[in-house]
Amino acid sequence: MTVIDISKDYEARTLTFSAEFSAPIKCVWQLWEDPRQLERWWGPPTYPATFTEHELVAGGTMKYHMTGPEGDHPRGWWRVTAVDPPHSLEFESGFADETGAPVEDSPHMNMLVTLSEEPSGVTRMVVCSSYPTEAFMDKVMTMGMEEGMRGALSQIDDLL
Amino acid sequence: MYNHMVVHRKNDQKADKLFHALSDTTRRSIVTRCLQGDHTVSDLARSYPMSFAAVQKHVAVLERAELVTKQRRGREQLVSGNVQSIRYAFDVLEQLEELWRGRIERMDLLLSQNPKQGATK
Numbered sequence: 001m002t003v004i005d006i007s008k009d010y011e012a013r014t015l016t017f018s019a020e021f022s023a024p025i026k027c028v029w030q031l032w033e034d035p036r037q038l039e040r041w042w043g044p045p046t047y048p049a050t051f052t053e054h055e056l057v058a059g060g061t062m063k064y065h066m067t068g069p070e071g072d073h074p075r076g077w078w079r080v081t082a083v084d085p086p087h088s089l090e091f092e093s094g095f096a097d098e099t100g101a102p103v104e105d106s107p108h109m110n111m112l113v114t115l116s117e118e119p120s121g122v123t124r125m126v127v128c129s130s131y132p133t134e135a136f137m138d139k140v141m142t143m144g145m146e147e148g149m150r151g152a153l154s155q156i157d158d159l160l
Numbered sequence: 161m162y163n164h165m166v167v168h169r170k171n172d173q174k175a176d177k178l179f180h181a182l183s184d185t186t187r188r189s190i191v192t193r194c195l196q197g198d199h200t201v202s203d204l205a206r207s208y209p210m211s212f213a214a215v216q217k218h219v220a221v222l223e224r225a226e227l228v229t230k231q232r233r234g235r236e237q238l239v240s241g242n243v244q245s246i247r248y249a250f251d252v253l254e255q256l257e258e259l260w261r262g263r264i265e266r267m268d269l270l271l272s273q274n275p276k277q278g279a280t281k
Contacts, residue, residue: 023271041266
């Protein structure tokens, strides 16, 4: 059974997901390491992903595209910044243009994935995604810190 | 099924306008003020060390990004902040949450189908 915990930190611009899988750490790592397995969960069923480049090493790049019901192909990229199999993986990810090159100025995220084996035998996966300083969320968050914004934020809370 | 990556992508243009509009300190300050209450362009112009025309230009950029709306009141233009656009930024996080909930479910399913797991079979 998967236990999911999600925490959002608007000020730190991070979103943290935790899940527990009743499988050995190696099997969970393979879901990331093996591109054919990765393709089976990265995209939603209506937009399956195909990884055309998969270099799971520090400095490596990943390229993928998704295939939509109307034959549309949204593309994405990862830039791997650190890997420590089977314990952790860190990468940046964002949208790509038709040639697979990153779309400049579009929001991209830093992702940190950590896996650990619990004494009970389950594997705990924590995915922490954060928006870098120059991105979208930061600009919005900077705004949030300006005087008066707190009131607007509580208004938003009421709407949500 | 509703696809978040795609929604995200389609909204890139909207997001670009939003980034651009929010990249300027004066414009951020104008939005903040107008979220607290309506202001006329002349009111706003008095609050910043710049010309009426310059403030009007900033308001126009914000209007294009849908961060504020303008309404005519007599001879004046009344500027109001648009909470909806700010909320859009928060929606990006909501979408991400949904996306990952789906991914974790699929990972779990794959692991339960994986013959290498052995132990449970």
